[in-house]
Amino acid sequence: MKNWEKNMRQVVPYVPGEQPDEPDMIKLNTNENPYPPAPEVQEALKNLRADSLRLYPDCTAGALVHALAQYHGLSDDQVFVGVGSDEVLALSFLTFFNSKKPILFPDVTYSFYKVWAELFQVPYECPALNEDFEIEPGDYKKENGGVIFPNPNAPTGVVLPLEQIEEIIRSNPDVVVIVDEAYVDFGAVSALPLLDKYDNLLIVRTFSKSRAMAGMRIGYAMGNPKLLQYLSDVKYSFNSYTMDQTALVLGVEALKNEAYFQETLQKINDTREWTKEQLAALGFIFKDSKTNFVFAAHPDYSGEELFKALRAAHIYVRRFAGERVKEYLRITIGTREEMECLVRFLRKYTGSSK
């Protein structure tokens, strides 16, 4: 080891789902939307001009912030945007979680939370989900330096009812509580109505799932202006210009067509319900998911075996390490045709005659 290596920040990074690119693959491993973004996005792409790229983008991301505020019935100073919800969350950890007390998040949840805590040397504790993979609000009433959880939770897909979310926020007036709503559009109830009531609540969203814009890296946070000012100061101390010109333009366009948005959400949700029925019939077990994925295990087959068999058939799903989840597969809801392929394969594999 060289002497200069002694001052390195040494971390175990988050490992994103793989991005294979095979012509015949069925890609159900990173919760991408099977449908393209709204037609307005394609139209706007056509009108982009290279000439303007010589200029810096608007560092306030004003047009996108305004469009999001309008969409959610908020004022512009209640919205903050970033390079995917991952950047928004990373900057939020850096801004809000500076107590010596541990922050709290579930033992089974988005695995990046632990990575950010380690990166920024934030102490943390992970209360266990109950047997039904549910968050127990009581676990979040101990002394802590902040709270973060997704609703619905990932990778379980399980929803926490709004009253219980409020119970957690109400119990923690002295720290920031982050509700990560990456998947909320697929059928959960948002914590947005609580924003007016709790000035320590931050709600984080992404364009990567329901808005079909994973490729553009757009995420945002909603909270009270004072809370967001702290986040904004840290953002301007990290990178003045985070969102490039094309992301700013396309992000605004992606919000314009509510009918298209609702139509694709409905299709995905319908396909999810159909997929659940099929998986149940094949003997899979899973909790009720209100996301664009199902987190399922089969009593007769190990998670590793199923994962490998699917992969050999060019069907990519996600599997996580960890004692409680290693037998599960997180299966993204693709098109109906893709899910039919998946089900056909699993039916054959499990030898079911159904």
Next chain:
Amino acid sequence: MKNWEKNMRQVVPYVPGEQPDEPDMIKLNTNENPYPPAPEVQEALKNLRADSLRLYPDCTAGALVHALAQYHGLSDDQVFVGVGSDEVLALSFLTFFNSKKPILFPDVTYSFYKVWAELFQVPYECPALNEDFEIEPGDYKKENGGVIFPNPNAPTGVVLPLEQIEEIIRSNPDVVVIVDEAYVDFGAVSALPLLDKYDNLLIVRTFSKSRAMAGMRIGYAMGNPKLLQYLSDVKYSFNSYTMDQTALVLGVEALKNEAYFQETLQKINDTREWTKEQLAALGFIFKDSKTNFVFAAHPDYSGEELFKALRAAHIYVRRFAGERVKEYLRITIGTREEMECLVRFLRKYTGSSK
């Protein structure tokens, strides 16, 4: 103050140059390129398809990394890309500067260095540039936790000769030395030949100036693979997918047309030399700049007065606080026509009969 505010990271953010948008303005305040990106970029924009945006971008930014490696005659594992050189630098501070000893950077330099040091609570010392605004290599031989400086320096425009850069690196084998080459394409000598010799050297570049792509937020670092692995681990612990699909595509295109690149550089450098002659004739003082800006003061007029007068005429330049620099204006080199306007205004303002 609410209790939850006690755990906030409180910082004084970097303030980027303003981005006015007036039809008749002459914008010489953020060192943007007056010429558009290479024609290949416009062509590629036309071919972007919205359908693919539903998918995550390549988190390794493989195509862009490879294009940059090829361009500089390096291997792919010697290149790291990020959302502008600001993100690359922010992540570098987080990765490399974790000593309890102070890092060193000049008193007059890119003002973001101090902001990153404060954000990540890195101790720092700022050796003073000499009377000629030059870095004194001897100042960088004390014990430290890392070294960073731009070459050419900003906002002075002054070049540090390669032998003196090597002297600084040679004196600091136990820490990482970052040479920020944001402006190197405009006429300075790069430290690239030193990469093979010093495994603790990181060179950082941007597409925002010479490549005319400020709007796309592309920066990169070059260094030995081991050094970059630490940086990459931190990046994957911060945000897996930093570069969106359009930035990855357009970044590759921007590297293809070397003739166009050299032609626009030559035009800017010619205009810079012409501007220097004119400013000198009007009595301005400045050091020899090898960048796309001139850092100039006038003995008979305060920096504040000149800044305000120019602004009133819709000519935007940049001015910095600080005892040593407050009388100076940092004037970006625009088109010849823009600089003629500037000079006409200054000639009239200073009452010169020339």
